[in-house]
Amino acid sequence: EAQVTQNPRYLITVTGKKLTVTCSQNMNHEYMSWYRQDPGLGLRQIYYSMNVEVTDKGDVPEGYKVSRKEKRNFPLILESPSPNQTSLYFCASSSGLLAYGYTFGSGTRLTVV
Amino acid sequence: AQKITQTQPGMFVQEKEAVTLDCTYDTSDQSYGLFWYKQPSSGEMIFLIYQGSYDEQNATEGRYSLNFQKARKSANLVISASQLGDSAMYFCAMREGINNQGGKLIFGQGTELSVKP
Numbered sequence: 001e002a003q004v005t006q007n008p009r010y011l012i013t014v015t016g017k018k019l020t021v022t023c024s025q026n027m028n029h030e031y032m033s034w035y036r037q038d039p040g041l042g043l044r045q046i047y048y049s050m051n052v053e054v055t056d057k058g059d060v061p062e063g064y065k066v067s068r069k070e071k072r073n074f075p076l077i078l079e080s081p082s083p084n085q086t087s088l089y090f091c092a093s094s095s096g097l098l099a100y101g102y103t104f105g106s107g108t109r110l111t112v113v
Numbered sequence: 114a115q116k117i118t119q120t121q122p123g124m125f126v127q128e129k130e131a132v133t134l135d136c137t138y139d140t141s142d143q144s145y146g147l148f149w150y151k152q153p154s155s156g157e158m159i160f161l162i163y164q165g166s167y168d169e170q171n172a173t174e175g176r177y178s179l180n181f182q183k184a185r186k187s188a189n190l191v192i193s194a195s196q197l198g199d200s201a202m203y204f205c206a207m208r209e210g211i212n213n214q215g216g217k218l219i220f221g222q223g224t225e226l227s228v229k230p
Contacts, residue, residue: 042220042221048215049215050215056215058217094216101150101163109156
């Protein structure tokens with residue numbers, strides 16, 4: 001089954017404790033993105049990648065890092081999480097064709113206390 | 114600037130009736146794609162339907178259809194024969210091109226649909 005797998009689904013952590021949210025897709029997609037969803041602010045792009053070793057900032061990159069060492073994986077790293085990073089996070093992947101939207105992972109609900 | 118506007122924060126519909134969710138967009142690109150996603154209370158984002166800017170016919174996918182009016186820059190979602198399982202948040206989104214931040218999706222604020230039995 002074609003899918004984007006995100007882990008964990010839920011995470012509660014403390015301020016400053018480094019964490020990684022994993023994302024893997026099995027569709028051989030070149031394009032991958034991370035979004036965060038906040039009430040009243042909608043979904044905003046954090047980082048994106050257009051292929052292996054090619055990553056760039058989205059609209060809200062502060063406090064996040066990503067890497068793309070393999071085509072299928074695109075982890076999101078929070079080096080020193082803060083409470084304002086409490087959010088619902090989505091990983092998504094897409095082929096390069098405009099006709100394709102993004103396939104989303106199931107989401108990670110992160111709470112930083 | 115690229116923008117998606119959904120003016121209905123919440124909508125109610127009776128089961129088995131049709132409902133239209135509004136979406137207008139703003140872009141200066143000639144080539145773009147319009148999408149609708151469903152987000153149930155469990156949180157995942159589910160792709161519903163796609164319309165390309167050059168498509169002359171309105172898209173349809175089962176009970177979902179997209180009323181695309183290019184001159185008005187509107188892309189309304191029509192759900193026919195509503196079911197209780199249609200209760201969810203619905204997002205309209207636009208994708209312009211790969212050169213725009215890897216072809217990112219720009220989302221509207223969403224419309225919460227509640228289907229009454």
